Amino acid sequence: MTRLLILGSLSGELGQAARLASARGAALVQAEGVTGALAQLRGTGADLVLADVTHDLPWLLERLTEERIATPVIACGRNADADAVLRAIRAGAREFLPLPPDADLIAAMLSAVAEGPDAPVYRDPAMAALMARAEQLARAEASVLVTGESGTGKEVLARHIHTHSRRQRGPFVALNCAALPETLLESELFGHEKGAFSGAVAARRGRFEQAEGGTLLLDEIGEMDLRLQAKLLRVIQEREVDRLGGTGPVRVDVRILAATNRDLPSEVRAGRFREDLYFRLNVVALHIPPLRARPGDILPLAEHFALRYADANGLPRRPLAQLAASRLLAHSWPGNVRELENTLHRAVLLAHGPEITPDAIELMAPPPEAAPTVTIAATAPASPAEPIAALVGRRMDEVERDLILETLGRCLGNRTRAAEILGISIRTLRNKLAEYRGQGLPVPPAPGQMPDSWKVA
Numbered sequence: 001m002t003r004l005l006i007l008g009s010l011s012g013e014l015g016q017a018a019r020l021a022s023a024r025g026a027a028l029v030q031a032e033g034v035t036g037a038l039a040q041l042r043g044t045g046a047d048l049v050l051a052d053v054t055h056d057l058p059w060l061l062e063r064l065t066e067e068r069i070a071t072p073v074i075a076c077g078r079n080a081d082a083d084a085v086l087r088a089i090r091a092g093a094r095e096f097l098p099l100p101p102d103a104d105l106i107a108a109m110l111s112a113v114a115e116g117p118d119a120p121v122y123r124d125p126a127m128a129a130l131m132a133r134a135e136q137l138a139r140a141e142a143s144v145l146v147t148g149e150s151g152t153g154k155e156v157l158a159r160h161i162h163t164h165s166r167r168q169r170g171p172f173v174a175l176n177c178a179a180l181p182e183t184l185l186e187s188e189l190f191g192h193e194k195g196a197f198s199g200a201v202a203a204r205r206g207r208f209e210q211a212e213g214g215t216l217l218l219d220e221i222g223e224m225d226l227r228l229q230a231k232l233l234r235v236i237q238e239r240e241v242d243r244l245g246g247t248g249p250v251r252v253d254v255r256i257l258a259a260t261n262r263d264l265p266s267e268v269r270a271g272r273f274r275e276d277l278y279f280r281l282n283v284v285a286l287h288i289p290p291l292r293a294r295p296g297d298i299l300p301l302a303e304h305f306a307l308r309y310a311d312a313n314g315l316p317r318r319p320l321a322q323l324a325a326s327r328l329l330a331h332s333w334p335g336n337v338r339e340l341e342n343t344l345h346r347a348v349l350l351a352h353g354p355e356i357t358p359d360a361i362e363l364m365a366p367p368p369e370a371a372p373t374v375t376i377a378a379t380a381p382a383s384p385a386e387p388i389a390a391l392v393g394r395r396m397d398e399v400e401r402d403l404i405l406e407t408l409g410r411c412l413g414n415r416t417r418a419a420e421i422l423g424i425s426i427r428t429l430r431n432k433l434a435e436y437r438g439q440g441l442p443v444p445p446a447p448g449q450m451p452d453s454w455k456v457a
């Protein structure tokens with residue numbers, strides 16, 4: 001059930017929108033002002049906010065960014081409020097919903113949130129067997145460890161398990177353990193009281209508490225450091241969390257799913273991952289094969305993405321030409337489904353004529369090991385002298401910054417892929433990006449940061 005927070009009065013047209021959403025099965029909560037809405041989001045949270053554009057949405061959106069609350073906000077108002085709409089969109093509102101509300105638009109918006117952008121598409125027998133196993137396991141309460149290369153669909157599978165579980169009416173909360181430095185990750189997971197550390201301007205429930213009654217996906221679990229692993233283990237064993245600066249434990253009822261593209265047994269052997277935590281998380285393991293090992297999925301996924309991106313961009317739906325399909329089938333997809341998705345997104349934008357032809361299929365650069373590299377090192381300038389010479393006279397941190405942003409841009413914002421190519425951890429990459437953002441530099445957004453399916457025509 002989608003939990004919808006209405007920011008504004010229920011007596012006018014926004015109230016009509018709320019009633020339409022409620023008739024479609026959304027659970028409503030309401031806040032009269034931005035501070036109330038923020039308190040609500042910090043507390044029980046919501047899946048979506050419909051906000052009256054006449055409120056100070058830029059202030060609210062700024063707080064949400066600061067506090068890393070990812071709930072999408074949709075600004076609602078009359079077209080006459082154009083300035084306010086523009087300010088809200090610039091500040092990070094996902095979409096604009098014109099009032100008076102349109103019932104079909106509300107229904108489309110709710111189903112986009114409820115389904116998420118990623119209901120799994122598959123046809124290959126290997127994947128069909130895995131999905132059947134996942135659906136069977138979904139009904140149990142056991143922790144599941146999802147493994148697979150980057151971009152194979154681990155989060156998609158985890159969400160699928162949640163929607164087939166008895167917890168489907170509860171929240172699905174995902175946290176990327178590589179995305180935050182250790183202390184922030186700790187407060188993100190377990191929450192904190194006001195003043196627990198500098199910057200803790202208000203009490204905040206952690207992801208465990210937000211996932212109460214539902215499922216918590218700990219993505220990239222292999223990146224978590226040993227101290228936090230110990231704390232996580234205690235929470236799982238005792239089913240209680242201690243907020244940072246809190247006065248006592250809070251009981252939680254959450255099913256844990258974990259995902260990783262690392263080989264956790266070898267991390268355990270190397271002493272980087274606790275064996276007891278590994279056994280706790282790995283009650284059942286599901287391994288997603290790379291896309292090259294399930295060729296039967298390539299075309300159904302390609303067709304799915306072609307339709308999705310045509311609709312999202314208001315372009316005609318074009319089928320794949322035979323030769324384009326052969327090209328897709330012949331590629332090895334080192335970036336897995338994410339790479340296929342990016343390829344089809346580009347193809348949809350480049351296509352003209354009645355079909356998507358092979359010239360619109362631009363395959364990504366060769367895998368990193370084969371890609372030409374520019375070595376910025378004092379000792380071994382193994383790459384051509386020419387580009388290195390052009391760098392002389394520039395500061396190291398500037399060159400690094402340009403290389404990172406350029407690589408990320410070429411990966412269409414995909415952090416995991418860019419980190420792989422750059423040979424740095426995703427955590428390092430994210431820290432650098434936060435630094436650049438702080439300097440006011442434009443950083444390419446992650447794909448899916450703004451799901452196209454929410455775009456209002």
Ligand SMILES: Nc1ncnc2c1ncn2[C@@H]1O[C@H](COP(=O)(O)OP(=O)(O)OP(=O)(O)O)[C@@H](O)[C@H]1O
Pocket residue numbers: 117118119120121122148149150151152153154155156157219259261301337338341416448
């Ligand atoms: N079976 C599928 N059906 C539809 N979309 C899919 C499927 N598998 C993956 N995708 C899409 O591919 C992209 C990558 O999927 P996802 O984020 O689940 O991969 P991941 O394995 O968790 O990646 P990472 O290890 O980098 O976090 C997403 O945009 C997702 O929507």
